[in-house]
Amino acid sequence: MAAARYHGIELDIRDFAEEPGESSPSPATLARWLNDQGAVAKGMHIRWRFLVRMHNSPPIVLMFTDGSAGLMVAADAERGIVWLRDPMGNDADAPVAVDEARLKSVWNGDILLVKRSRDQSEADAPVNATWLAKMVLRERSLMRDILISSMVLSVLAIFPPLIVMQVLDRVVNYHSMATLISVSALVVVLSLYEMLLSYARRELTLVMTTRIDTRISIHSFNRLLALPLEYFEREQAGRILGRVMAIYKVRDFMTGRLLSTFLDMFTLLVILPVLFYLSPAMAWMTVAAAGMIGLVIMIFMPAVARTISRQIEAEMDRGSVMYESVAGIRTLKTLALEPTRRKEWDDKTAEVVRWRLATGRMSNWPTTMVMPFDFFINRGILLVGAYLVLTGSANMGSGALMGFMMLGGRVASPLVSLAKLLEDFNEVRSSLGEAGMVLNQPTETKALTTGMRPRIQGALTFDRVNFSYPGASNKALNDVTFELPAGTMLGIVGRSGSGKSTITRLLQGVSRNYTGYLRLDGVDLREINLTHLRRSFGVVLQDNFLFRGTIRDNITAGRPGLTIDDVVRAARLAGAEEFIERMPAGYNTFIEEGSTNISGGQRQRLAIARAVISDPKLMILDEATSALDPESEALVNANLQRLGKGRTMVIVSHRLSSLVDCDLILVMEQGKVADIAPHDVLLERCAIYRTLWLQQNRHQTRTSKSGGPAPMIAEGD
Structure with missing residues (x-):
């Protein structure tokens, strides 16, 4: 709190909640709390030789082994001394000089760096594509490892077709047992290496997507809680929940199709040169057919996006009916409103079904139109290749033709995924816009984290x-x-x-x-x-x-x-x-x-x-x-x-x-x-x-004026 106060940030210890199982707060826990309170904090482990050189830094929090802390306010590397102050003491108290030996007896190297945020923080930034991109880019180290493993796997993807070529051209044609043994050993080694590398990439991808998912969920919920009460009073609760839940469609897109398409593109970049090496003519035909698939999908994309947007709106309206019925179930039951609510639910469901059917029909057109190009890549190219081999136009054997088929089938998939990715992007953009209509409302964050904290007396x-x-x-x-x-x-x-x-x-x-x-x-x-x-x-x-x-x-x-x-x-x-x-x-x-x-x-x-x-x-x-x-x-x-x-x-x-x-x-x-x-x-x-009082107490006034009638009426009963 003293370090935060140095930067003009006032904190209330009652806002802090320890993590379960922690006997004393760790630097990471304190850093998360400070970041939530509008500061920029980072917990880290540092050695003495680096600590003593931080003489021009603002106050640094040193975490002691007994659960307490000290505030380092100055350092002298030449003398090997740092000056500490009690964070709970008076600001006017003189700091105490401590050398390495004395400090290491109570300090294990954990520190907490605190500064004031000058830029718009991630928690307050508008929920849009840039906000999401920053979320993802925070996992740069994991993305680098995934990228490297994907490049290696893309290179390994070339070997199975090449091995098939060797088996057909060298082993089968020449009945070479020695070549078969060599190729088999190579297949085993490459398969084992690919299996281990694929496992590592899946593990890294799982960790990265889980982190992104967690961060999006936490920020969305925190932003929702930071909205003022007035917003919840004037908006329908069901629509608020429906719009906020749309952020999870964005999450699924980023951690699903977007990531898989991004990884598949590396395979495409590696396979294309090999295809052109085997047969430029067939490679150009394969690329042209895949390009036509992408073009058809892009042409239909705006119309599909419009129907998807209507479908999302209809689903939110239906979700609102469900929420209101559950939230007001006591009133619904006591007034026997089941038929009315059932009819409204049926009407909303019919609207959802109508737009879902329209979306499916609109999506069915491009799916049907790209099938001929897909058939050509997976089946027709074999016939074209056989024709070129028979006429002598292509200098390739049966093994090379089979290898080209195996590789060519993997070209269309990334391009089609890329085109569908653009199609999904419209749905994601609509979902992101729906979530932003709630999460981008003005929040109380500044009022909740800044301002005076006087002792309340009640005047x-x-x-x-x-x-x-x-x-x-x-x-x-x-x-x-x-x-x-x-x-x-x-x-x-x-x-x-x-x-x-x-x-x-x-x-x-x-x-x-x-x-x-x-x-x-x-x-x-x-x-x-x-x-x-x-x-x-x-x-x-x-x-x-x-x-x-x-x-x-x-x-x-x-x-x-x-x-x-x-x-x-x-x-x-x-x-x-x-x-x-x-x-x-x-x-x-x-x-x-x-x-x-x-x-x-x-x-x-x-x-x-x-x-x-x-x-x-x-x-x-x-x-x-x-x-x-x-x-x-x-x-x-x-x-x-x-x-x-x-x-x-x-x-x-x-x-x-x-x-x-x-x-x-x-x-x-x-x-x-x-x-x-x-x-x-x-x-x-x-x-x-006086009028309000008489209205609420007229029975007492009537009794006091009449005196006797009330008892006589009672006796008559």
Whole structure:
């Protein structure tokens, strides 16, 4: 962290997650974390004689054998001394001079180099062909080895036809046993060598494609997680997933046909000279037929690409129906919507089938048209060669003719693969464009990795804050101004659409394109690191999502280092301890997908426990009790006073009875602040609040005015 701070990069140790099985973080693990945080880092092993010469370098992290680290800030090669500083100490502390003997007693040679990224990093670069090319070029060393092995295998591919030539011309014609033995020995040696080299190339190719696959998957998922919440709210989830999954078609193309065609081209470059040596006339015929195959495929390529693009679009629409049906299966079942969804699925499937059939028919034309040229290369060239031999136009024997046939059959395959590669490129370009429509959206990466990390106390200030949702004609917040001291419990009320939830969205950093000033402890919210901000808050929503796993896992989500004592304390604060202890497995009770094995009130209390386990100084409860039954709501409300001790709480609720004990209640009306005061004051001076209160409590008012009728009615029953 000290080395990163030297380059102006602020880090939060809570963002770091150790690799499983590591007692202390390795340089590689730290380098990956730093690279994810916007720095450029590299772990390496170095000897003392090289370390001591790095006197003009920025601070270097030395990894010690006991799991700690030191910061090398200077070096003197002539004196054989380096100067170290404690990375956790004060910057004003003087560094300590250490020689080789003392350092080697605690240091095994591992260092971590850190610098600030000046260029656009791979993680932030647009997802396009250039981005993918950089992904592949990072495996240059493996590609070099594969290239060398492919060249050798291409040369070896010439020998089988040449051996056939020798067998037919020398062994069979002359009945030479000695030649047969020599040729057999050569075949065995070459076959063994080719077998080992092919195995090595397949292994290298497998490692390279696996690395590329892993890198693409990790970057795609990280980019997806970096997208702002607003994007997911306005886009259909099924289409987002469909477009992101299109990146895997690109992956299959790069690690499949592209790589195989690239390797086959080396074979072609080696075989062609041999063919021209054996028979220039037949070689030109073979090349011309293969070229015609490629030409036909290229002519049909644009039309095929258009139908493929329509097919991909139709498949994404069908995938969206599938996703929505599974995600909303509870609503679908309770409202008996199966026939409606089934009809929509049938319609989308029919559309997919129509375009898939059109694509197949369009692809069938070039496949049929190239068959005569393919037949000529594999069969006709033999007849032409036999004619040339019989007429004496070609100076070659039966062995040479057979060898030419064996080699000529391998010419068309790379050229056809190259033409089909261009055809696939259009599909890949469409898939890449679909994935880019999601992955190239503006991300929160900069806000998540940069900015201030102040100690949060909870004082809030809204100063003429204005905000409008994209495409909306009216402002969601209009000159909102109020101030909230730290430790205050604030309730927010108002009619639907008055801007209550918008205030909480701005506080969470979901939307940052507002005008005016929103300050937290005197610091503008947009200057605070977004990850630090959200981890400093405890947020409980109306419908909280619990992950598939145990109760303990859900409470400690995002805080895996916390102990069971922390979990119990959070559960007790949230009023969840009593029902957890009644469960058979207690805190290890497994929560099913969709939280079907616990009640809504229990789920809400677990969400509150998850929010308070990190002891946040500011908590946001956005309609956290609106979906609860009266008993569960009363239990949660009873805990609010206990939860609110020592922290600022912002509670949005349409049930005013749950906000009576708040220090202040903010009344919103059409995006503006109508009033802010305690409950009793608002009842006297705020007409909007008084109207809302009377609407929700009219049964109590009616009872207090009539006095006797209520008991008499009860007696009559």
